Amino acid sequence: MSTHDQHGSGRTARRPWRARLLAAAGACALLLASGAVAPPVSADEGEGGGDSTLTVAVAQSVDSLSPFLAVRLLSTSIHKLTYEYLTNYDAKDNHVIPGLATEWKASPDKLTWTYKIRSDSKWSDGQQATAEDAAWTFNKMMTDPGAATANGSFVGNFEKVTAPSPTELVIRLKKPQATMTALDVPIVPKHVWEKVGDLSKFNNDKDFPVVGNGPFVLTDYKPDSYVRLKANKDFWRGAPKFDNLIFRYYKDQDAAVAALRKGEVSFVAGSPSLTPAQADSLKGEENIRVNDAPGRRFYALATNPGARAKDGTKFGDGDPSLLDQRVRNALFMAVDRKAIVDRVFQGHAVEGAGYIPPRFSQYFYEPAAGQELAYDPAGAAKLLDEAGYRTNGDGKRVGKDGKPLNYRVLCHATDPNDKAVGKYLQEWWGDLGISITLDCLDNVTDPWLAGKYDLAFDGWSVNPDPDFVLSIHTCAALPATPKDTGATDNFICDKKYDELYARQLGEYDTGKRADVVKQMQSRLYDTGYMNVMAYPNAVEAYRTDQIESITTMPSAAGNIYGQDGYWSWWSAVPADSGDSSGGSSSTGTVIGIVAGVVVLVGLGVLFAVRRRATADERE
């Protein structure tokens, strides 16, 4: 389902860091970490003299470096650093601020938008970034389906995009669109990209450095290993303080934490979050700061509403009892969300309510007192009785076909939280008389797209503009036929929800739009298709002896990795003692090598002695 991971709203729960198999070598990795990982660091030291380098440990690999194809959180974060967007979000409170466009206005009929493009932004090959580049980017996405893979949803409603002058961009819409100041589309240089043939196959990872105009320039990339960026000294907002930025891929979070402890990386990304045990142990460490920020993700239990395509064909094999809203609500009423926050997340999360996390206070919705499906196992049992799912002699609830209910719950084998919550669900629903089968898979995409699940663990990161996460539950997002892949998250198609969705998209007044968005969430809450259990915090950690200061977003209690913008890495200030880290890591390398040699020699000696001892016994 990686196609769903639009513009950085990476569905982190489905992130494909499934190469966990190799984690069997975890112990070896820990041992070898110093030896295997250190050389690139020392190489930096060599090439740039006093260059400062910020190394970030990430648990995700790059899907594509092409802005037209990339959907994972890491790739889109890199694009935010290397390309400009028309608008950006303020680091303090997420409000829209100028990006490549300095100002913008809509015509009275709300259908024509005019953007003024800044004249002080240059591509890294020296050419001026103009409105022509922006127009070419949008036109390409409108005409070439291959270019619409990642961000096509933004231009679906565009009629015409033109650039009357190098500093003016005009977009003509078919219908009013509220997301016009939140177009999360990287603008690419026309003079480079028009030479590319098939955009659906071009991954932008051959010619380095990659031409861009963001605060950093992409200089090197090795699949499943690292992405290297260099500061853009001419960046119009000011040059970044660090000279180099490296995203290094760690398959195993424990290895990343060990690397942070040793100073080999400066930062461990909180996606996936550090576990409570890791966070607690790092908190006591000198020179390490743990940033525990309210996340931008929700963590939900999705129920299969009966998968179907736009042409009306039903497919998949969701349990028919889940088509009854009372059953869905009863299931959620038997889920103790407080216990999940306290026990599984150990306080590093906020109890779930509406669809959009409380961090986006403007759109945050909480169910009213009478509407709330609070934890109430007795009430849940009553509701199930009313719905006609009564218990049989063995205490099991039976479906309409006379067989005991048993739901398959799709869970991500890569996410420990899924498994942990699954254990609780098994016991809570077991008390109701419903058994579950926990299907923990590395790749949940196939059964998911085929509708072959009853319930599933689901999670999305939410952008400051909620349009995208709302759009994935509309009928329009359903796949065209059962064979196609739609943008839909969970095959939800609800008329009332769709009406509200259309209303919010056409509403330019932010206050009124927020009201409609809340109504949509209320509707979603009642239907019981998306039951939000918690909003997990982003728990990340960095070395204060390498990074003196770094911007969180929002500035009060915000996250650092995976921001809506380039603020964290652009603003990070190297600490004075930063260079000593290189020294310590090379000391670590030396120690590692010496230890390795000692072990090998020891083994050799032992072997020789053994051979001699048994020499006369051997044939």
Added chain:
Amino acid sequence: MTAETTENPAGPPGKAADAPSPRALARRRRRASAARFWKEYRAHRAGLFGLAALTLFVLVALTAPLTVGSDVDSVTDAPGQPLESPSGRFPLGTDQFGRDLLGLLVWGSRVSLLVGLLAAALSVAIGAVIGITAGHFRGWYATVMMRITDWFLVMPTLVLAIVLATVMSRSLGTIVLAIGVTTWPTTARLVRAQTLAVESRPYIERARALGGGHWHVMSRHVLPNVMPLVLAQTTLIISSAILAEATLAFLGLGDPTVVSWGGLLQDAREAGSVSSGDWWYLVPPGVGIAVVALAFTLCGRAVEAVLNPRLGVSR
């Protein structure tokens, strides 16, 4: 081994009337050989140690429902706080759900032992059948079977097991199957070699001349002779099967709702206890796996040494 045999092929048929019945004779002979076996086994101190350790583990596993109860893996009624270090109340501390790790360790031994035994039995059964038939029938059948065996032999066992466990649904049966199906080739090779050796003996030819069919030769003459080998092989494979089960569970391919030692290690790793130094979560399951595997290996070696005179000296 030829347990319910009704005739004694070695006994002279004519004098059966005044001598003890053939059944009694066979029983007496078996008792004598068992005593002899035990006497020789006792001489192997390591084997005795392995046996004692095994008895202990089996007792612990069998009595687990009485000592710790099946509620030990309940997360909603977990008695402690998450990741408590060892204390008087929780001798081995608690896991990330606040469950008692000692209890989980005891409960997990059931799954680890069960899977180890079943997988080893399956593996040895497949290996013995293929080995005996290939050694007996020879010709194209043997060629085909041995090429298949070779193919499985060169396949990296773990990779194949991972593929099988991924493709099939997650359950204990799958794990047993995945391990059993991937570890049989060595047994097949050994058994075939022994079968060939046995079948070249003159008495097999005599049995054939007297009208003994394929089944008779294989089950009455070959099987009893390869049985010691199979027995020793089983004990040795159990330990590798237990290790394989732990590996698969550690890699997250086991049934996540079942508590096993490998699963505990996997849980510990996912909870981040490696980097946070919560040793009480990691060490006990690891030690458990190591000790049981060692115990089975020691027993297997001792049995092998007793049954195979050529190994002779116990080193």
